[in-house]
Amino acid sequence: MTFRRYLSLRNENLPEKFIVLRHDVDKRPGNSLKTAEMESAKGISATYFFRMRECSYDEGIVARIRDLGHEIGYHYEDLVLAGGDKDKAIRHFAESLDVMRKVAPVETICMHGSPLSGIDSKALWESYDYKDYGIAGDTFYDADYKSLFYITDTGRMWDGHLVSRRDNVPEQKEWIAKGYSYHSTSDVIAALDNGSFPHKAMMTTHPQRWTDNALAWFKELVMQSAKNIVKRAMNKGR
């Protein structure tokens, strides 16, 4: 289900088993369109979070993904773009929503991690409330991770929270203790097949990382392995 649907059902009747399927469109929106088409062909609806940057926001693609029955959300990084100026950031936040809402009803948000920036864009909510801007929920604040297992392809693996600076939630340690830890996609598929995968989960993917082209796949492997080394070193420095 989409994140919006999760928020609607959250206090009433969530099904016994579900996955909140989420895609962060950091770049290469064309990859997201392909993902959206494949899901739609299988009757699956997901939430696509777009950044308000040229590398992500392509109005034509946003409209097509909307038409395929998916939810469009805002992948915000306004405080980083405003260099830490909160008043400037909230204006950019509101303007971005205005632009996106010409194409789709945007009611959910999710922060773009900007791993190399010292600024955490979530700090904007210490001074402002996104609910004043017609936002029903933020994936970080409004999902109940006590009952929702979180899994992301950050770092080009399914246990990348071990190297991620910002794409993580506090409950992860408890899940690992329960044995809910998967590294490769085959691990995830095996757990789904044998029924041991958590029944309630949020899954995040970055479609720009996924390809069926061997050369592009290998390039992603090499680049991400190098990035993970840097991220690990930065985490040690914290």
Ligand SMILES: [Zn+2]
């Ligand atoms: Zn992102």
